[in-house]
Amino acid sequence: MTSGQTFLFPELYQEAATPKPVNVASIPQRSPFRYPGGKTWFVPTFRAWIGSQYPKPKVLVEPFAGGGIISLTALFEALVDRAVMVELDADVAAVWKTVVGGNAEWLARRIIEFDLTKESVIREISKTDVDVKERAFQTILKNRTFHGGILADGSGFLKYGENGKGITSRWYPATLARRFTDLKLIADRIEFRQEDGIEVIRRYSNQKDAVFFIDPPYTAGGKRAGRRLYRHCELDHERLFAVCEFIKGDFLMTYDNAEEVKAMAHSHGFQMRLIPMNNTHHATMEELVIGKDLSWMDQYPAVHEPKASYKATKAPASAPARKRKPRRTSRR
């Protein structure tokens, strides 16, 4: 809205304004991870999507769970009854297995009691032959002290961190411990699987009351970011799109705004919208949201599919003028 302008019905103009990136500080941070490519900024859109579903879905399947913010939010806010979280990375899986296995409190205590220095972290993460909960602790240490929270091979310690505090700049033991103790409240509603996400989608695709939030690693179309960020980054994207066609419930996918992805979505008959987000460098970018029916996202720009080739002919003078459809002013 132009400053200084007054409108007769300001609420209508607010709806029509271009959506702004979400301020992630306004979203409750439930995940103990600072996850590369994490979807905290997507939470309001996710809530709107679940809210548009009738009847209310029972199960959320998150086949590429990573830091799991979407599943955790869905459970804490009672948007679904249960969540199936899937992740291939053994380090990340160790954390979810520890939470689901009833050891979140143990992890919380381990975090509180740890005296973090570069030397103590190196000593801890060099230990081999550890059990799942110790591996979970190693993962949290790495995630909090490595540059960008990146666990993939080749990642290294934070050099300067926030305010030059270096390795300790992302280590908030009390906050982290509380996130783990809070997870006890929903742990029995999580089913965790360390396996291929596409296979799990296929298995649940017939279940009408299941919805899927799909946020795959992306390395197709010449984009190499996924390779640097995740240990498991190779994915058969075409197979993923093909499996999604069989989903009886609903799904949402998020992807880089890349031509190759748009072509795949188009060829499988899915809809697309662009949604603004701020990246880690605070630059505003656009991500692609893909789904079966995105009419609940009408305030976001549609992604135009290849133009149909047809000839425009002038309407005869006697033809009645076509009425324009009124613009929707509220979300479903």
Ligand SMILES: C[S@@+](CC[C@H](N)C(=O)[O-])C[C@H]1O[C@@H](n2cnc3c(N)ncnc32)[C@H](O)[C@@H]1O
């Ligand atoms: C873009 S990240 C997901 C981030 C997540 N949405 C969040 O908010 O933290 C993609 C994740 O998929 C995992 N992954 C890669 N290939 C997979 C596969 N075939 N099955 C399951 N997980 C996989 C990666 O390890 C990575 O954690």
